[in-house]
Amino acid sequence: MKNTNYQKNGFAVMLLSFCLLCVLTCLVSCENTSIDEIENYVTNNVEKGISKEVGENTSSKLGKSMSNGCRYNDSLALVAIHNATDGSNWTNVWNLNQPIDTWYGVILDANGCVKNLSLVNNGLNGNLIAPVQGLLSKLRVLNLSNNSISGSIPPEVQHLSDLRVLRASNNQLTGSIPLELGNLNNLRELRLDRNQLDGSIPDVLGSMSNLTRLKLYNNQLEGCYGLNLVNLCKQLDPAFNNNASISNGNNFAQAWEKICIDGISDCANEIVVPGDFNKNGYADNIDILHWGMALGNTGPIRPNATSSWIAQDCTPWAIEVAGVNACHQDGDGNGIVDTQDFQVLMDNYGATKYVANPLNLPNPTVDFEFTYQDVELDNGKQQRTYTIYAKDENGDAADIHGAAFNIEFGVDIDSVEVNVIGSSLEPTITIGERIDNSIEIGLTRTDRTNRLCVGPIVQVSIVATKNLPTGPETNLVEGYTINENSDILGIAGMVLIPM
Ligand SMILES: [Ca+2]
Ligand SMILES: [Ca+2]
DSSP states (O other): OHHHHHHHHHHHHHHHHHHHTHHHHHHHHOTTOOHHHHHHHHIIIIITTSOHHHHHOOHHHHHHHHHHOHHHHHHHHHHHHHHHTTGGGOSSOOOTTSOGGGSTTEEEOTTSOEEEEEOTTSOOEEEOOOOOTTSSTTOOEEEOOSSEEEEOOOGGGGGOTTOOEEEOOSSEEOSBOOGGGGGOTTOOEEEOOSSOOEEOOOGGGGGOTTOOEEEOOSSEEEEOOOGGGHHHHHHSOTTTSSTTTTTTTSEESSOHHHHHHHOSOSSOSOEEOTTOTTSSSOOSTTHHHHHHHHTTOBOOOOTTOOSSSOOEEOOOOSOEETTEEGGGGOTTOSSBOSHHHHHHHHHTTTOOOSOOOOOOOOOOOEEEEEEEEEEEOTTSOEEEEEEEEOBOTTSSBOEESEEEEEEEOSSOOSEEEEEOTTOTTOOSEEEEEEETTEEEEEEEOSSSOOEEOOSOSEEEEEEESSOOOOSTTOEEEEEEEEOTTOOEEEEEEEEEEEO
16 A cells, blocks of 8 residues: 555646746755655645645646645745755754644744744755745745855845745855845845855845845955945934945945945946036036036936936947036936926026036136125115126126026125026026025126127116115125136136226
């Protein structure tokens, strides 16, 4: 009778080995797996009615079992793990003649699916086998820490689609962290510290929205942190969002906490922050100069672009504008520089979130000329109108494409107005942003053709409640001009002339 069962169920094993490939390959072919073990395993799982379908032993019924028999299928995967990691020499061994819910570290759910497998410090010695799609599909916790598991992490780990916690700390794992881990959408905790993993952290880990616990320290990881990983700075639990958990004991280009402070990746050559057209870390009136010279440029679309004030990788364009790659002026990332991108600048205006890079421009040598005229208003207030002339290095009328500068009035003002009617620059687009008692002005043409600015380029009127002083309170504190050759000159200050 026993012999008959062996032959009958041996046939079942052969069929399954054909279907399950990797899992059962080890079960039927490993040298240290005896015929007795296979027989015991099959007897245990089939004869005890774990899967009645398989007990009836036809190939069609077997197929039904593959889709429905969670307990049976998962037990096959467990045996494969057992055999691949020298199960007969584990600290707490499994008796394969007993039902799987008696096996050490195995917890089943109500449907008989394995939901928790914890074999911490249990003498596992060997390689991780590749999980098979459909097996262990309800596994939520896999803890294999503190063993002697070697080899690489198989990319098929992505088939453990319900996994919440994956721990394999303190083993001898080698190779890289597989990209496919990023497909484990439910994963909350990933601990791979104290192994010999190399390569960089897959950028896709930054898209795992549930990942809040990550430990990777003491491996041989290296390289830079991809842009996407910056997301993890915001979502990791504070106890895990630090050098001790991630970068210590590896060879990364910089410490983990550095990118979380900077908010930018150290990988890409070009990091765009929408609206920062001159790449200095700020979105302000000075950016209008680059935008004006860039209008109409085209280049590669920015992948996954957003117009929000978030650092993004861009594929560099083939051209530069005043020393800045042209992809920076494409605020919305659609591959063309147009008025929509100017709107992105205005939407993000004043943002200074990211680390600034100096514009690295020559020392300012130009003084603009301001004439001014005061008018007493009927309500007892005073209006002062500055008429502003753009000058070049020689003090002559400037031949330019745009100008941007900041004026500090040095007194409390009620209001300020900017007027470009009749401007000798004939600007196409104008910025006039009041910040407290100062104003940030930007003027640009968009045809890449200079104007010789013999007349005033702009008038600025302020209204104040008290008599305005006539001294040096008003200052031009920062400014630049740009010409049609994309040469930028710094404006040193102003010459103030009463009318
Ligand atoms: Ca800027
Ligand atoms: Ca655009």
